[in-house]
Amino acid sequence: MPSTGEHKEKSHTTPEAKNGAPVQTVENPKWLTAELFEKLLKDTVTNYKSIKCFEAKPALAAGENYVTIILRVNIDIELVDGTPKSLSYILKLPQEVEAYKDMMRKHNIFEIEYRMYHEVVPEFEQLYRLSGIELNFSAKCYHIEAPSEFGVILLQDMRPLGYKNANRLEGLDLEHTQAVLKRLAQWHAASAVRVETKGLYPELFNKGMLAAAGGDYFKSFIVSIKSHVLESIKAIEGSQAYIGSVSNTLDKIVSELLRAEGYDSSEFNVLNHGDCWCNNVMFKYDSEGKIEDALLVDYQMIHYGSPAKDLHYFLTSSTRYDLKVNRFDYFIKFYHDNLVKNLELLKYPKKPPTLKDIHIAMVKHGLCGFAAAVGVMPAALLESNSDATIDGFAGETEAGARFKNALYTNPSFRKHMEIVVPFMNNRGAFEM
Numbered sequence: 255m256p257s258t259g260e261h262k263e264k265s266h267t268t269p270e271a272k273n274g275a276p277v278q279t280v281e282n283p284k285w286l287t288a289e290l291f292e293k294l295l296k297d298t299v300t301n302y303k304s305i306k307c308f309e310a311k312p313a314l315a316a317g318e319n320y321v322t323i324i325l326r327v328n329i330d331i332e333l334v335d336g337t338p339k340s341l342s343y344i345l346k347l348p349q350e351v352e353a354y355k356d357m358m359r360k361h362n363i364f365e366i367e368y369r370m371y372h373e374v375v376p377e378f379e380q381l382y383r384l385s386g387i388e389l390n391f392s393a394k395c396y397h398i399e400a401p402s403e404f405g406v407i408l409l410q411d412m413r414p415l416g417y418k419n420a421n422r423l424e425g426l427d428l429e430h431t432q433a434v435l436k437r438l439a440q441w442h443a444a445s446a447v448r449v450e451t452k453g454l455y456p457e458l459f460n461k462g463m464l465a466a467a468g469g470d471y472f473k474s475f476i477v478s479i480k481s482h483v484l485e486s487i488k489a490i491e492g493s494q495a496y497i498g499s500v501s502n503t504l505d506k507i508v509s510e511l512l513r514a515e516g517y518d519s520s521e522f523n524v525l526n527h528g529d530c531w532c533n534n535v536m537f538k539y540d541s542e543g544k545i546e547d548a549l550l551v552d553y554q555m556i557h558y559g560s561p562a563k564d565l566h567y568f569l570t571s572s573t574r575y576d577l578k579v580n581r582f583d584y585f586i587k588f589y590h591d592n593l594v595k596n597l598e599l600l601k602y603p604k605k606p607p608t609l610k611d612i613h614i615a616m617v618k619h620g621l622c623g624f625a626a627a628v629g630v631m632p633a634a635l636l637e638s639n640s641d642a643t644i645d646g647f648a649g650e651t652e653a654g655a656r657f658k659n660a661l662y663t664n665p666s667f668r669k670h671m672e673i674v675v676p677f678m679n680n681r682g683a684f685e686m
Contacts, residue, residue, distance in 0.1 A: 282310050282325070283347070285401045291329060294398055294408075299341070301334040313344060322554070323347040326411060342411035343396070348404045355403075357471055361463050363554035364405040370553035371395030371407070374459070374525070377452075378444035385599050391441060392549055409551075417536040417549060422634045423666070425574035426532055428581070433548040434535050434568060435589045438527070441550065442561050443596035445525035450603050455525060455558055462515055462528060462557030469508045475629070478654075480504045482662035483628050490672050499684040500675070503624065506686055510621055517559040521615065522607035526564045528555030531630050532572040562615035565589060566623035571630040575670055579677045586612055620683030627674050632661040635670065 288308035295302045313326035327343040346367075348358060358364070375391050382389050394410040420430050454460065464472060480501075487493050487500055503510075517523045527534075529552055538547040557563075569578070569585055577585075590609045597606045607615075661667065678684070 283402070286310055286325075286345075288329070290398055290400060291327070294396055295329070295331060295341075298396070299331065299333075299339070303332045303334045306330045306332050306338070310345065322407075323349060327408075342414055344393070344409040344411050346407040346409070348402065348406075357463065358404050361461075362404055363463060364402075364407060366458055366556055367407050367553045368395070368405060369458070370556060371409075372397075374448075374455070375553075377448055378441065381444050381447055381600050382440070385601075387599070389440070390549065391437075392551060392553075412536055412549065416538045417547075418538075419533055419535070420537055422532045422572070423637060425578070425634075426572050427574050428577060429545055430532075430537065431569075431573050431577065431581075431585060432588060433537065433545045434530070434572075435585060436592050437535070437548045437550060438530065438561075438564055438568070439589055439592035440596050441527065442524035442564070443593055443600055443602065446522065446597065447600040447602050448525075449523075459525065459556050460517070460558040462526075462559075463555055464508070464511060464515055469512050473508045476504055476508060479628060479658055479662065482658055486662055486668050486671050487675055489668060490675060492676065496675075496679045496684060499679070502686060503621070503684045504628075507621060507625060510686060511625060514619065514621070515557070515559070521560060522611060523559055524561045524564075526555075526557050526559055526561065527553070528557050528564070528567075530564050530568040530572075531626075531634055533634070560615045560619055561589075561593070562612070562619040563622045565612075565616065566619060567626045567630065570623045570626040570674065571634050575673070578670065579673045582677070583613075586616060617681055620678060620681055623674075624678055624683050627671065627678070631670060631674075632664065632667045635666040636661055636664050 288305045291305070291308075295305070307328075307330040309328045310325050311328075313324045323346070325345040325347065327345050329341045329343075331339050331341065333339060346364075348355070348364060371392065372395060378391060379389060393412050396408045396410075398406065398408050400406040420426055426434065449455070483504065484497065484501060487497060493500075527550060530550070534550065534552040536549045536551060537545055538549075540546050565586065569582060573581075573585075587609060590607075590612050593612075594606045
């Protein structure tokens, strides 16, 4: 129990809807109580006395996150001198879907993310600190003893500090895209330098979820969306020339991605974020609306390999329609310029990759772009949807069928596919 006094405990299962968006429906676990946070508060808050009010509710509308359950925990406390203080945290919990649990038993992404926050991210930040640069890649991560099979992730809530997500439905404009690419270049540079100073990462970080889970869940997902994807592509003018290749690609995409899951030691490699789309970046703005800072969040899909994987994932899923293809090569050069700058700053002992090296890697890993186009981009472009759950992607339920239909018949998705698919075809992405 709290150290002194009594507290009020609220247990919300749905947040208030914003702008008419459907809310997540989440039943808080019975173990999620104020008592769980007592030790943390005693250790981190000077002159902490007691909890006065505790509330945990979903932090996001339906369709804003799929892999985990995200709760916002609000705690009102009293200090020793009687001063009230309000605190806010973000709590990530594992999904209760059985197929997801099977994956987690093979590849615990909560252990990965916890260790990333507590071991790897501090190493990256220290590399910059030693070079005279103070930066934070992410929010603070705290430890609590939660009786969850796979663990939990407790993070500092960055919203009170002015951080927020950009509008994913519009896609990121030039300024936002450049901000993310700058941050990715810093991350990738630090990750490469860290390997040269400490050796390869533990196997837990090297292997992505696709390889660790054996691909069964992802194969089910592709089977469930294939007809929807092909129907969208058939509407593209001139698609007759490559629709057969796209169909063949969908049949083989999981096995091909598994084959390319590792890393080539003869090439430049980084620790990929693995899930770098607009919802996993938080921006802070100045009084004039200019971007001051960009933070990466969600380190559950980390894997070691070509930086082309992160670049395809981000640029395909999250950029604005008028930039996605027209500025693609410019974005690669912008990233490369910043990558080299940071590698030199951190005293990378090897020759940095050339711009040509990065472009070659982008062509070599073009299938990653197509995977993002059919697996991430439709979710990024879909308005909040009450059927939007991880089970809806690969499940065979009525809600799942409605959700996939909404994803792949969405006019915004089809509009983006009209430029993305021919662009990828012209770069050989569908050559197995």
